[in-house]
Every structure is written in C-alpha cells, then in structure tokens.
Amino acid sequence: MRNLNITEHQTATRWTLTIVAALLVLASGSAIAADLPVFLSDDPIGVPMRVRNFTYPSLFLLGFAPAPAAPLGKGTLAVELHHSKINYFQMSPSVESYLRQSRGNVRRRLNAADVDAIVSMPTGEAFYFDAEIDYTELFVHWGLTDRLDLSVAVPYLGFSGGILDGLIYDFHDALGLGQAGRDFVEERRFQAVFAGDGVVWEAFLERPSRGGFGDPSLYLRYAIPGSLGNWRFSVGAAVKAPVADVDTGLSTGAWDVGLLLTADLRLPKDALIVNLGYVVPGTVSNLGVAGARDFALPDLPSLNVSWIHRFNRWKRTRTFVQVLLAEHPLRDFVDSDLSDPEFQITFGVKWATSIGVFGVGLTENVFHYANTPDIGIHLSWGNFFGAGRNRQ
Numbered sequence: 001m002r003n004l005n006i007t008e009h010q011t012a013t014r015w016t017l018t019i020v021a022a023l024l025v026l027a028s029g030s031a032i033a034a035d036l037p038v039f040l041s042d043d044p045i046g047v048p049m050r051v052r053n054f055t056y057p058s059l060f061l062l063g064f065a066p067a068p069a070a071p072l073g074k075g076t077l078a079v080e081l082h083h084s085k086i087n088y089f090q091m092s093p094s095v096e097s098y099l100r101q102s103r104g105n106v107r108r109r110l111n112a113a114d115v116d117a118i119v120s121m122p123t124g125e126a127f128y129f130d131a132e133i134d135y136t137e138l139f140v141h142w143g144l145t146d147r148l149d150l151s152v153a154v155p156y157l158g159f160s161g162g163i164l165d166g167l168i169y170d171f172h173d174a175l176g177l178g179q180a181g182r183d184f185v186e187e188r189r190f191q192a193v194f195a196g197d198g199v200v201w202e203a204f205l206e207r208p209s210r211g212g213f214g215d216p217s218l219y220l221r222y223a224i225p226g227s228l229g230n231w232r233f234s235v236g237a238a239v240k241a242p243v244a245d246v247d248t249g250l251s252t253g254a255w256d257v258g259l260l261l262t263a264d265l266r267l268p269k270d271a272l273i274v275n276l277g278y279v280v281p282g283t284v285s286n287l288g289v290a291g292a293r294d295f296a297l298p299d300l301p302s303l304n305v306s307w308i309h310r311f312n313r314w315k316r317t318r319t320f321v322q323v324l325l326a327e328h329p330l331r332d333f334v335d336s337d338l339s340d341p342e343f344q345i346t347f348g349v350k351w352a353t354s355i356g357v358f359g360v361g362l363t364e365n366v367f368h369y370a371n372t373p374d375i376g377i378h379l380s381w382g383n384f385f386g387a388g389r390n391r392q
Helices: 008-030 093-103 112-119 165-175
Strands: 077-091 127-143 148-160 191-196 199-204 211-213 217-223 231-240 256-266 270-280 300-310 317-326 342-353 356-365 375-385
Touching: 077 093, 093 112, 112 191, 112 199, 342 375
Parallel strands: none
Antiparallel strands: 077 127, 077 375, 127 148, 127 191, 148 211, 148 217, 191 199, 217 231, 231 256, 256 270, 270 300, 300 317, 317 342, 342 356, 356 375
8 A cells, every 4th residue: 555645854855856857957958068078097086985775675676876977988997896784773663662661671582473563553653674784786887988888786685683783782872872772672683574554564583595696787877978167967877687586585576777867076176976866666576575565666766965075195095975865665655754765974985006996984874763774884996997098
C-alpha cells in the first residue's frame, strides 16, 4: 500500500531539486562551444570521494557517486577502488519505546516475539535495522572520445554484525549524547524488521549471507562543449543490471536506470561540484534480503554538493566536504521518519603519490538520524593510465 501524502519536508526537497535541475539545464544551454575541455588527468586529485547514497536499501539500487564534469580524454584509462564500512542503527520511536519497556536493564538481540510485536505496530512505525555493511566498489573508466567517457562499476558487499558498534556506543556515552536504543540490544548483530498494516515486508534475525558481488552498473558521461565563466558541465546516463544473487541479499532482481547532471566550478585553489541525479528503480524482488515482498519503488532524486580545497603548502593534497540530500526509497510506503529527506555530510582528504591517488573519508548523518546510516568510513585509491601529457 502506498501512502500518497507528501510531507512538507518532501515538498521542500523536491522543489530544491527541481530548482537546481532547472539552473543546471539553463547553464548547460548557455555554454558556448569553443575551447577544448579540461581533461580530468590534468588534476587527478580534483575528484570527489566516491561516496554514494549508502542508505538502506539505496545501496542496492543504481547510485551516482559525486563526479567532476571534466572528461578523461580519448584513450585514457582510469581505475578506482573505493571501500566503505557503513554502520546502521535505525528504528522508529515506537520500536525504541517497546525495547525500553521489554528489556529493562538487559541487552539482548531481537527474537521471534520481538518481530511479532514490531509487525503489530502502525504502518510507518514498524521498522528496525541494525547492521554493518562493507561496500567495496571497483570503477573502470575509459575515454571513448575527448568528451565521452564509459565507466563500469562492480560492487562487492560484506554483511557483518558491526565491529564499529562498540566504538559508537562508547563515543555516545563519553559525550552524553544518548544511545537512541543501542543500549537495549546486543552489539554486532545483523537484524531487521520492516512491516506495514500488520504485513511483514521483510524480517531477518541473522545476516542473509556473508556477502558477495552485487549488481554491476554501466555509465556514459558526456562533457558539454564550452564553459560558462569558470563553470563546466556534463550529462550522464546509467543502468544497473540485475545479475547478482537475489536469494543471498546481493541484488534487487531489477533493472534500474538514471540520469546525472553535473556543474563544476574550478578556481585556483578551490572547486565546487554540483551533481543532480535521478534514478528510476525497477520493481525489486526484495529489498536486498531474502524473503522480502516485491516493491515498486518511487523515482529517487538526489543532490550532491562537493567542495574541494588545495592548500598552498601541500599542492598534491586536497581536502573535501561533500553534502548529500536525497529521498528515502520507502518514502511512499510509510508516513514516518523514513519519509524525511536524507542529509549526510562527508569529510575527506586525498593525496597524490607515485603509485596513484589515495583518500580517506568519514560520513555522518545530520538533521534526520532514523533514516540514514550512523557513520561511514571510506578508503580509496585511483590512478590514470595512458594520460602522459597535459592537454589542457
């Protein structure tokens, strides 16, 4: 059943994304075909951290990680390896209240009786997700022409209970932030319950599998000729193919398609990159976990804004601040915290070496905490091949 009521937050989010889209389209149309593009290999550490929307279940869908507008250039090969460790602990206020009453001073994992109690809660309040997922993604990019790039992304997912649970618990305890229900359940567990109108959408008390390769995605990106002042623009299209195993929680079993608009401002020591994505998911066989019902998910707009800074003293180093605004895949099925816009912020550093560009990053959720991951830790490496000259 779909709840068609749109919250004020959702309306504001959609208006924001619509306005940004219009501005990007107008700016793209104003670009005058003139000089050759700036090639990405001219500034290899000017690429944002590849931190996509890791909200559950968005990470099983087609995703657009932040990307620059500059193309690779014909014949240039680039390879990137990105690893993220994402810790989730999400529940509704009703579930937290139930756990407080049923646990007392004893921490224990969810059992079948807890699942029944959560399922009986009103639609929009029957959700609980406690997990940690390792998400490793290999990107291979190839410059087909001086303006058109082809990319393939292959993810590998690992499901675990959560080695970060203890660290997050101690951090919250030390700062007096409260545990938001973590103190009622055991650490290092992989458990989830989603339900509506008394019907189980999915429920699992153990991880669906140890993990494996997920669905690959194919991307095409075209650098629009010319510029608008210091702004450059690109458009892209992508598709995700359902080739991974559905029963072990590695695939949605559906094709996804999407579009991406990029505006990229380059200054002597700073860069501002705006990515507007729009994903149309297919009808998923499950939400990434065996035993779930089928879902016709809504279209998913997203906005990534990345700021990059170069210090005069460390010319081969870049610092990053990246902000993600998106909508939750389950927004139309519930009227709860999952309907609120998602806000996440990532801080990162990259530095160039003789063997490639290395990066580290940290993601935190802000404003709304019940519909996004608690924390994400990121490591990355990337390098160019066949781009031996500066062609700017």
